Amino acid sequence: MGLMRRFSSIFKAKASKTLDKYEDPRETLDYSYERTLEMLQKMRRAVADVATSRKRIELQAQQLQRSAAKLEGQAKQAVSQDREDLAREALTRRQAIATQLTDLQAQHDQLKAEEARMVEGSRRLQAKVDSFRIRKETMKANYTAAEAQTKVNEAISGIGEEMGDVGLAMQRAEDKVAQMQARSGALDELMASGALDDASMSSDRLQAELDRGFAEPAVEAELSRIKGELPGGSTTAKQIDAPDETPVKAPAETQAEAPVEEERR
Amino acid sequence: MIVRISGEGQFDVPEGHVGELNRLDEDLTKAVDSGDEAQFTSSLEALLTSVRTAGEELPADWIGPSDLVLPSPDSSIHEVREVLGDEGLIPG
Numbered sequence: 001m002g003l004m005r006r007f008s009s010i011f012k013a014k015a016s017k018t019l020d021k022y023e024d025p026r027e028t029l030d031y032s033y034e035r036t037l038e039m040l041q042k043m044r045r046a047v048a049d050v051a052t053s054r055k056r057i058e059l060q061a062q063q064l065q066r067s068a069a070k071l072e073g074q075a076k077q078a079v080s081q082d083r084e085d086l087a088r089e090a091l092t093r094r095q096a097i098a099t100q101l102t103d104l105q106a107q108h109d110q111l112k113a114e115e116a117r118m119v120e121g122s123r124r125l126q127a128k129v130d131s132f133r134i135r136k137e138t139m140k141a142n143y144t145a146a147e148a149q150t151k152v153n154e155a156i157s158g159i160g161e162e163m164g165d166v167g168l169a170m171q172r173a174e175d176k177v178a179q180m181q182a183r184s185g186a187l188d189e190l191m192a193s194g195a196l197d198d199a200s201m202s203s204d205r206l207q208a209e210l211d212r213g214f215a216e217p218a219v220e221a222e223l224s225r226i227k228g229e230l231p232g233g234s235t236t237a238k239q240i241d242a243p244d245e246t247p248v249k250a251p252a253e254t255q256a257e258a259p260v261e262e263e264r265r
Numbered sequence: 266m267i268v269r270i271s272g273e274g275q276f277d278v279p280e281g282h283v284g285e286l287n288r289l290d291e292d293l294t295k296a297v298d299s300g301d302e303a304q305f306t307s308s309l310e311a312l313l314t315s316v317r318t319a320g321e322e323l324p325a326d327w328i329g330p331s332d333l334v335l336p337s338p339d340s341s342i343h344e345v346r347e348v349l350g351d352e353g354l355i356p357g
Contacts, residue, residue, distance in 0.1 A: 127325035
């Protein structure tokens with residue numbers, strides 16, 4: 001037997017089990033309708049779950065993008081300070097982030113597609129629920145006719161099949177969400193471990209060295225300015241005290257005003 | 266006859282088109298048996314495209330059973346095998 005027919009018969013056998021059959025098919029109609037409504041609710045929750053999972057990936061991606069941009073900036077600073085070693089380190093980290101981002105993008109696309117399918121599935125199920133609600137009352141009223149009985153059976157197996165299909169779609173979505181959650185968790189751990197260190201921490205060695213690269217010349221410049229001011233002073237007592245005060249104050253000021261700090265935050 | 270593409274909807278396909286579907290199904294069956302994922306994807310797509318073009322999509326509010334149910338377009342061999350479950354790949 002070909003795959004097409006095997007798949008069909010197993011699918012239909014499974015679908016027919018999704019609905020209990022009552023002795024009176026009219027009861028089965030009511031029961032089927034209730035089950036379909038429940039299914040619609042479940043489906044909507046499943047759509048929300050997929051969306052939550054997608055948003056989590058988006059947040060992770062944003063975080064990584066910020067880190068990548070920061071590292072790019074740091075690499076430029078390093079080059080401007082002739083610190084190729086630091087630039088290399090920043091770019092290496094940025095490369096690791098880029099790899100993760102590509103992976104996240106692929107996961108995001110998958111979830112997005114899954115979400116669209118689920119939304120479309122809910123729309124179809126909703127249309128069937130609405131049409132079933134109207135038709136089941138007519139079918140129940142005319143049930144005694146043999147022809148009507150056939151219609152009832154068709155409607156029941158049709159709705160059962162739809163539920164089976166929706167059930168399959170939900171199963172797939174749940175599996176995908178579970179997979180993505182596991183991967184997101186792993187990425188969170190990776191980020192926490194420092195392997196993808198985003199270099200945004202104040203304790204970050206890379207940034208500290210770059211800051212020093214900027215701060216040191218500034219401190220030197222301040223120092224020479226102050227030294228230069230000293231001999232030209234006209235008053236005595238205050239000027240003599242000044243060198244004790246100013247050098248202490250100067251490094252603190254320069255650090256606060258350092259352009260690096262401004263750009264970084 | 267009525268053909269459902271899983272996760273997509275139901276189509277009314279003319280009876281005269283069954284021969285073509287059977288032919289495409291042979292390729293698909295071979296792909297599943299050999300476990301060739303690329304072959305599976307392309308032959309499934311060919312089968313589904315044939316249903317979509319030869320058939321007419323039934324409105325969403327249409328309620329009735331299908332004569333054939335086909336896997337969804339992005340199914341993997343693994344997913345199809347999962348549906349086949351205990352029946353495995355040995356024709357029953």
